[in-house]
Amino acid sequence: MTEQLSMHAPEPTVRRLPLYHRFLQSLRERGREQVSCTHIAEHLNVHPTQVRKDLAFTGIVGRPRVGYPVADLLESIETFLGWNNTTDAILVGAGSLGAAILGYERFREYGLNILAAFDTDPAKVGTTVRGVQVFAPDRMYDLVARLQTKIAVLTVPPDAAPDLATQLVLSGIEAIWNFTPVRLEVPGEIIVENVSLAASFAVLSNRLAAKYRRNPKE
Amino acid sequence: MTEQLSMHAPEPTVRRLPLYHRFLQSLRERGREQVSCTHIAEHLNVHPTQVRKDLAFTGIVGRPRVGYPVADLLESIETFLGWNNTTDAILVGAGSLGAAILGYERFREYGLNILAAFDTDPAKVGTTVRGVQVFAPDRMYDLVARLQTKIAVLTVPPDAAPDLATQLVLSGIEAIWNFTPVRLEVPGEIIVENVSLAASFAVLSNRLAAKYRRNPKE
DNA sequence: CTCTAATAGAGAATACTTTATCGATATGGC
DNA sequence: GCCATATCGATAAAGTATTCTCTATTAGAG
Numbered sequence: 001m002t003e004q005l006s007m008h009a010p011e012p013t014v015r016r017l018p019l020y021h022r023f024l025q026s027l028r029e030r031g032r033e034q035v036s037c038t039h040i041a042e043h044l045n046v047h048p049t050q051v052r053k054d055l056a057f058t059g060i061v062g063r064p065r066v067g068y069p070v071a072d073l074l075e076s077i078e079t080f081l082g083w084n085n086t087t088d089a090i091l092v093g094a095g096s097l098g099a100a101i102l103g104y105e106r107f108r109e110y111g112l113n114i115l116a117a118f119d120t121d122p123a124k125v126g127t128t129v130r131g132v133q134v135f136a137p138d139r140m141y142d143l144v145a146r147l148q149t150k151i152a153v154l155t156v157p158p159d160a161a162p163d164l165a166t167q168l169v170l171s172g173i174e175a176i177w178n179f180t181p182v183r184l185e186v187p188g189e190i191i192v193e194n195v196s197l198a199a200s201f202a203v204l205s206n207r208l209a210a211k212y213r214r215n216p217k218e
Numbered sequence: 219m220t221e222q223l224s225m226h227a228p229e230p231t232v233r234r235l236p237l238y239h240r241f242l243q244s245l246r247e248r249g250r251e252q253v254s255c256t257h258i259a260e261h262l263n264v265h266p267t268q269v270r271k272d273l274a275f276t277g278i279v280g281r282p283r284v285g286y287p288v289a290d291l292l293e294s295i296e297t298f299l300g301w302n303n304t305t306d307a308i309l310v311g312a313g314s315l316g317a318a319i320l321g322y323e324r325f326r327e328y329g330l331n332i333l334a335a336f337d338t339d340p341a342k343v344g345t346t347v348r349g350v351q352v353f354a355p356d357r358m359y360d361l362v363a364r365l366q367t368k369i370a371v372l373t374v375p376p377d378a379a380p381d382l383a384t385q386l387v388l389s390g391i392e393a394i395w396n397f398t399p400v401r402l403e404v405p406g407e408i409i410v411e412n413v414s415l416a417a418s419f420a421v422l423s424n425r426l427a428a429k430y431r432r433n434p435k436e
Numbered sequence: 437c438t439c440t441a442a443t444a445g446a447g448a449a450t451a452c453t454t455t456a457t458c459g460a461t462a463t464g465g466c
Numbered sequence: 467g468c469c470a471t472a473t474c475g476a477t478a479a480a481g482t483a484t485t486c487t488c489t490a491t492t493a494g495a496g
Contacts, residue, residue: 082427198236209300
């Protein structure tokens with residue numbers, strides 16, 4: 001597993017790491033010091049080899065017959081994901097979804113530090129949502145530049161998304177966590193991660209539909 | 219593409235279908251009647267062959283040199299996803315995320331019909347959130363059984379998730395759309411779709427971290 | 437001290453997904 | 467009516483991800 005550290009992990013691997021992270025935290029709370037892939041795999045119902053491969057990408061090395069030290073493993077995952085130093089962010093669109101994200105304490109553990117929110121609604125501007133102050137969108141450029149925020153959480157209605165994405169890029173943002181169903185057109189160096197609730201619902205919905213296609217009774 | 223209808227589509231395909239669906243809706247609004255995979259692919263920046271394969275899974279057949287009728291394609295996707303007849307659902311956990319989902323009108327278009335919400339907070343019980351009435355959790359069994367709701371949207375704090383999942387299964391729910399980070403232990407016939415914001419954030423976060431590992435300046 | 441069993445890590449094999457290639461077919465220009 | 471071209475549908479190839487197999491290592495029992 002030499003030079004694996006500098007290699008990029010496959011996306012499925014990265015998506016599983018938070019799962020391991022969460023389980024390891026619960027182990028640490030219970031005072032456990034060592035853990036094996038077998039043990040993790042059993043609890044999370046994934047393949048032991050997959051756990052071993054996934055963890056190897058983070059650069060950790062284990063000991064046969066023992067496994068990995070829980071604390072080291074947590075740190076290794078956190079470093080790999082960039083979760084152990086905070087990254088400043090802004091939230092664009094202080095609607096109900098925006099408020100829900102601002103209220104989700106766990107993200108703070110992941111290093112996400114939302115400094116400010118923006119909304120076009122004049123009634124919201126000047127107020128605070130979950131302790132975060134809401135500004136008018138025209139303040140965005142200024143604030144992003146001055147505070148050097150790297151991440152923008154985009155939770156605006158679809159129509160507003162393309163425009164705001166452009167503005168965010170111009171402001172110097174580096175990554176957009178996009179909760180809108182719009183595919184943003186941004187330069188290649190900008191990191192965009194789309195959260196598609198529709199995609200997720202489609203999977204559920206399709207499986208339910210398939211079940212009834214196979215078995216039309218009930 | 220014979221018998222493809224009864225075949226199950228790969229999950230990546232299912233996850234892309236809403237993307238096509240959205241684009242096709244915009245085409246229909248603009249009065250367009252026919253569309254080719256090439257055209258869809260260009261706009262959404264995916265591979266034309268992939269679009270063709272994905273669409274084939276829904277059972278649609280196209281015509282060389284022309285493509286597919288937009289209306290038929292929309293219907294084909296909707297049928298395949300089970301989006302063209304409504305499915306009754308309940309929402310468990312009327313917190314801010316729950317409220318955001320209740321307020322997201324688009325899900326209604328996808329056939330998701332949330333009839334009732336449940337929350338342990340006595341202050342919320344009896345009120346309505348976004349027009350949906352909130353009940354105490356002990357009413358769950360009764361209501362799910364009586365209204366024959368198939369889907370439960372689970373938006374409760376992590377601690378409460380395992381218990382509620384068990385109760386939902388006992389109530390006769392068929393699918394759980396799980397917004398908690400907990401891996402639910404349910405019988406195999408229950409459909410569980412996990413929405414992991416942590417997984418999504420991990421991808422963004424890891425890419426940002428990798429960027430700075432490669433290029434520690436800035 | 438030796439033997440056994442559990443486990444990491446590497447590499448091979450399998451399965452799955454995406455992309456490329458090719459023949460068939462329908463449309464519109466000539 | 468015939469030809470050129472765009473596009474579909476099917477199959478093949480390439481690329482990824484997952485699972486299996488094997489060897490080396492270590493802890494603990496006898």
